[in-house]
Amino acid sequence: MKENARPADSDGGARERALRFVNFLTAAVTPFHAVAIGSQMLERAGFVALDESAQWAGAITPGGKYFYTRSDSTLVAFAVGSKYAAGGPFKVVGAHTDSPALKAKPLTKSSAAEGLTQLAVCTYGGGLWHTWFDRDLGIGGLVLVRSADGALEKRLVAIHAPVLRVPSLCIHLQTAAERESFAPNKETHLIPVLCAAPAPPSAGAGAGAGASEDAPDPFSAAQEPELLALLAEQLRVPAASIASHDLTLFDAQPPALAGARGEFVSGGRLDNLASTFVALEALIDACADGRLDDERGVRCVALFDHEEVGSASATGAGGPVMEEAISRVGEALGVLPKGELALRSLRASFLISLDNAHAVHPNYRSKHEAGHRPLMGKGCVIKTNANLRYATDSVTSFVVRELGRLAGCPTQEFVVRNDCACGSTIGPIISERLGVRCADVGMPQLSMHSCREMMGAQDLTHCHALLTAFFRRFGDIDARLGACKRPRAEP
CATH class of the missing domain: 2.30.250.10 (Aminopeptidase i, Domain 2)
Incomplete structure (x- = not known):
């Protein structure tokens, strides 16, 4: 990939991450390609491929790193803490591999x-x-x-x-009406x-040939x-x-770094391959040598297909993928499905539903609520909806803000206007199915669902820092939350 613009950020890590993402996006033209490339990334980082149809007992051990795929378009990767304790939490980042x-x-x-x-x-x-x-x-x-x-x-x-x-x-x-709309x-x-x-066959060509054993099916x-x-x-x-x-x-036009200072990424499928890419890199980095030594739970990334059409499939978030992953991993580590420890594990777990968010559009500023106007390049967006189109609540939003504070990266807030419809994500689907705590988070972008979208290149690094902090520091935050006393009604 030729660098056609100079990234604005002087941080070499952010620059290289943006270029890696452009290369990933260029190659990941379908969910099948995204999963295949993601699998290669994981294997290079020492993750071991599992077969869903095989027995996992004995194959999964504390300190190990693993992944598996379903139907070649959904991928689940996880790493077990070296100090894993039965009933320990699953720290999950969920995203999707498909795009309109x-x-x-x-x-x-x-x-x-x-x-x-x-x-x-x-x-x-x-x-x-x-x-x-x-x-x-x-x-x-x-x-x-x-x-x-x-x-x-x-x-x-x-x-x-x-x-x-x-x-x-x-x-x-075109008529005048067609030109206007x-x-x-x-x-x-x-x-x-x-x-x-092609030119039509000449008269009589093939006449009388009859059926042939070599005729196509x-x-x-x-x-x-x-x-x-x-x-x-x-x-x-x-x-x-x-x-x-x-x-x-x-x-067919390749993705690229764009803008006068290379501060944007332009290309198709940013929703949601940006999340897919950053989630994989964050998991790999958070599970590098020695970084699982003090972990008592499981760090996990789940990348689902079919989010854009409702998630109701064997490979979508509405199917059994997440539930089976948690159940099978726990069982392989000695936790009986649906048992006391399994339920305690779910209650201790947390999901970040990672799906790109709507940045405020400079030409359509009135489409955003006045106090919630995410900007590209200014950090991940915490998405909240009172009607539960997103799974974020006041406590889970605090968790994400605190992770941002610990990681030294900014976060932003988004709610849709009361007079606008609100999209949704895999967050409410998985949260309802498993009863797990969840926050909906995303990198801000423009032109969502266009053939060619745009986002801030710096947000890839902001998101990476946030997710790495989630995998490594969530337990500290959760311990503080666990020490909170139950609220009491005032007399």
């Missing part, structure tokens, strides 16, 4: 129109779909390859070349162009041949061997 995007439909062939070959796509999540027009787009994801002997292999693919584009309608062909139809107006349509026959050719070339396999796929379109 255009995805290829299972059957990708789209009717050729006006001399152009297009790709059948569907919308995933709540994207700002107008931002996908007139952008050069690549495509990537997971491909299932079948060999001649019937063996199957899962392969990752990422075509960074600008092979797709959704062209907008020129202004001269751009409202594309997601089914008919978002179909990307892949290439020029119905799935392959319904795929766009030009797409299969691209995938086959990238994977170096025959096109006929592609048995299935899960493909996502992405901005």
Whole structure:
């Protein structure tokens, strides 16, 4: 990655972290890639891969570092304190690996129109779909390859070349109303162009050929041949061997450091790969040699898929991933599921739900509540909502502010205006399911859910410091909270 702007921050650590994140973002074009790269980061740091289908008893020991994946798009990593005591707390940072995007439909062939070959796509999540027009787009994801002997292999693919584009309608062909209010139809107006349509076969070509043993199966026959050719070339396999796929379109323009002083990060998927990246680095750094020596609990990062579509899946925060992780790790360390020690462990645990926040927009300042106006580059945002769209309460918000104080990094506060709708996160979902204390936190950004978003580069380091303090200092804060007497009603 070429450095195209000079980061404003003079701290070499912050500069290098921002550049590492840009490289991570460039490669992590889908949740599958994010999990694969995250797994490599963990393995290089000494984390041991576990198999969910294997027995964990005897494989997990105090002082050990581990991770596992589910369906290749969700990742759980954890480290057990060297002084782990049964019933000890889980200190969890939760984030998600998915982002709103255009995805290829299972059957990708789209009717050729006006001399152009297009790709059948569907919308995933709540994207700002107008931002996908007139952008050069690549495509990537997971491909299932079948060999001649019937063996199957899962392969990752990422075509960074600008092979797709959704062209907008020129202004001269729009009505006055259309020019004033751009409202594309997601089914008919978002179909990307892949290439020029091939010439039709000559008359009689293939006539009388009949069925052939080599004829493609119905799935392959319904795929766009030009797409299969691209995938086959990238994977170096025959096109006929592609048995299935899960493909996502992405901005072909690489992420970059931006701004006159390089103080911003510009790119797709900042929501929520910024959180994914920082959470992984913070866990790795907090569990380096010797840093688990005095730990009595478990430090954990859980990265879920499907947050942008409600989390209700086997790999989402609404599924059993988090509950099973805590239960299986505890059981492997001698804590019976649902038993006294397991319940005590949950009550002592804490979750930071890490998902990017809304920075105040300089051109739409009235959209933010007057007293809660987060700025990019000024630290993590504590998100609160009286109607529980976020899981933060007065005590958990104090914990985050205190962590910031101990780490020497700033924090900010956000509540949505009373006349605006409020988004949500995995925080309330996991908190409700497990009864665990939770704070919703995020790095502030602009253009959330756009094809290309922006955030402050310095906030990556602010967030890293906060999470590292959480893993290493939360016990001190919780002990002080535990010493508080129960409030009494005044006479």
